[in-house]
Amino acid sequence: MPTISQFFGIVIQMFWREHGPPHFHALYAEYEALIDIRTLEIIKGSLPKRALALVLEWAAQYQAELMEDWNLCQQKQLPKKIAPLE
Template sequence: MPTISMFYGILVSMYTLDTQKHHLPHIHVRYNEYKIVLAIPNGEILEGQLPNRQMKLLQAWIELHQDELMADWFLASSGQTPFKIDPLR
């Protein structure tokens, strides 16, 4: 699972060929012991949880990088490695 971005202890990943379970474009996020799966480009929670502060940071990052996330999803869903996306600064 390639990590496509990291910021403030938040790791954002996207699996290649990961279309079976959630059936929607999505990202996997880890922060300490928390794991969450979010739909893209809207940030809807599909599974898991994250502390409120980190969730707000992540939602801001998703908002800024919607187009890049969707482009990465199309790459990953066809078996290609997604590109890195700039972290939140």
């Protein structure tokens, strides 16, 4: 699964050939959450409160880029890296 961004110990990844809704995986320590790109809501899993706040801040900033990466993955192409949260 390609890693598209990393910041503050959080890893953002996207799988190829996954089914909708468009989403990404956020991993932090032993936690993992699937986040809907369109609504920025957790689909499955959980993250600690602070890590989730950072992920949602980042995702809101790069929502268009996340959708582009989702579309690339659906076409079995490598997603582009996205800048980390600073």
